[in-house]
Amino acid sequence: MRVLVIGGDGYCGWATALYLSNKGYDVAILDNLVRRHWDLQLGVDTLTPIAPIQQRLQRWKDLTGKTIDLFVGDINHYDFLIDALQKFQPDSIVHFGEQRSAPFSMIDREHAVLTQVNNVVGTLNILYAMREHFPECHLVKLGTMGEYGTPNIDIEEGYITIEHNGRKDTLPYPKQPGSFYHLSKVHDSHNIYFACKIWGLRATDLHQGVVYGVLTEETGMDEMLINRLDYDGVFGTALNRFCIQAAIEHPLTVYGKGGQTRGFLDIRDTVRCIELAIAHPAEAGQLRVFNQFTEMFGVRDLAMMVKQAATGMGLDVEIGQFDNPRVELEDHYFNAKNTKLLDLGLDPHYLSDSLIDSLLNFAIKYKHRVDKTQILPKVSWRREVGTK
Template sequence: MRALVIGGDGYCGWATALYLSNKGYEVGILDSLVRRYWDAQLGAETLTPIAPIRQRLDRWYELTGKKIDLFIGDINDYPFLTNALRQFQPDAVVHFGEQRSAPFSMIDREHAVLTQANNVLGNLNLLYALKEDFPDCHLVKLGTMGEYGTPNIDIEEGYITIEHKGRKDTLPYPKQPGSFYHLSKVHDSHNIHFACKIWGLRATDLNQGIVYGVLTEETGMDEMLINRLDYDGVFGTALNRFCIQAAIGHPLTVYGKGGQTRGLLDIRDTVRCIELAIANPADKGQFRVFNQYTELFSVGDLAQMVQKAGADLGLKVEIDHLENPRVELEEHYFNAVNTNLLDLGLQPHFLSDSLLDSLLNFATKYKDRVDQKHILPKVTWRG
């Protein structure tokens, strides 16, 4: 099976491309490399020194004999997109190619517009390209658990059956996204749902939780294959950031009370979830939604776990409660269904002390690369 990974130079995309290649899929990576450009603009760097994409792919070929095709360009450039698809002939397209940071989208108007234009219009291009040339191709699109917000009822997987005034229907689950980035993903979900309905496309929307960890079997094979690990206030995410903060002796930056509960998963589960989705494609015309996380934690709980794991390694870890730069509920109900991927065979890696040890040790190894001025949040939701 031929799988094209859009955004295959990124954190989840890179790990996924190598994993699928290792599993015997014919893999292509399509990426504009704009994320590397944004890093340069922000003056931020991944904790880990990531090699240029061509060097990474050459090394992968040397090590495994497996070739990964490369298409460098922007899906907002429609002729480029259609040419790349025609050349690669995908059976599945895995779409990680969106601006993925909530704080980035909240920097200012320009970044909000950039995020929604890039994500929504790029995805719209992809829908048209599939409709025109690859109507049977399975679109596996990364959404986010953040689309749901924090409703006071259980979160289902994409749809909810509602009884109202004596009648009943199953409707798209109501969304309450919390940033212009999360909103872009909600807009995408609606557009994809419609495209499946009118054109008979097949799509799986993976509403992913916060991914942690850095090593997969493949990215750990060689220094040249190392994955990115973001710790800055814009692109870094909760648990990864905490481990890096602990490694350099910086207090853990918990926003507000830390009662925000979120779904999380190990990056080794991300890559497996993608494989499960493409190995079990959606039906024609079906817009399928999977909630892609394995465990629920509050941000405060995560900080305490890192504190404890750090102490076991001899690190003195403090926890700081910063004024929350976001507008969000800090104490709320949160319970989400995540059985679709488990039913397909996902066997989760649960967060344990040993994983935290490994991530803390990894962070410690590269800690001299940390630029402390990027650790504190600079972007506020209230502007």
């Protein structure tokens, strides 16, 4: 099977591309490499040293004998997208090619517009390309659990059956996104749902939780293949960020009360979930939604786990309580369903002390690369006092 990984130079995309190639899929990466540019603009860098994409792919070929094709360009440019698709002729398209940071989307008007144009238009271009040229292709799209928000009822997998005034229907689950980034994902979901319904396309939307970890079998083969690991206040995510903070003995950055509960999963499960979705494609005209996470944790509970592990390694780590830059509930009900991927055969890697120890050791190895000025959040959801 031929699989095009859009956004294959990024955190989830790179691990997925190597994993699928190692499993025998014919893989190509399409990426405009803009994430590296955004790092330069923001003055941030990944904890790990990331080689140029061409060198990474050459090293993969040297080690495994497997070739991953590369298309460098922007899916917002429709002619480029069509040309790349026609050259590669994919059976499945795995779409990671979006601006994926909520804080980035909330910096200012320009970043909000950039996020929504990049994400919504890029996905819409893919849908039109599929309709015009690849109607049998299966789209596997990375969504986010953040589309749902924190409703005071159980979160189903994409759809909910409602009885109202004596009538009953199954409808897309209501969305309560918490940033302009999350809103872009909601727009994507609606556009994909509509395209599948009217054009008979097939798609799987993976509503992914917070991903942690850095090493997969493939990215651990050689330092040239190492994955990125973000710790800054814009692109860094919980657990990864906490472990890196612990490595330099910086107070763990819990925002507000820390009662925010989210779904989490190991990056090794991310790549396996993608494979399961590809191997069991949606039917024509169907948009499936899988909630892609394995466990649920409160942010403060997660910080306590990291503190305990770090203390056991001789590190002096405290949990800080920082003003929450986001507008979100800090104490709420959260119970999300996640059975569909398990039914397809996912065997999860659950968070363990050994995994946290491994991530801490990894962070310690590269802690000399940490810029301490980039750890605290700098982007606020609120209109600051005195601004116009």
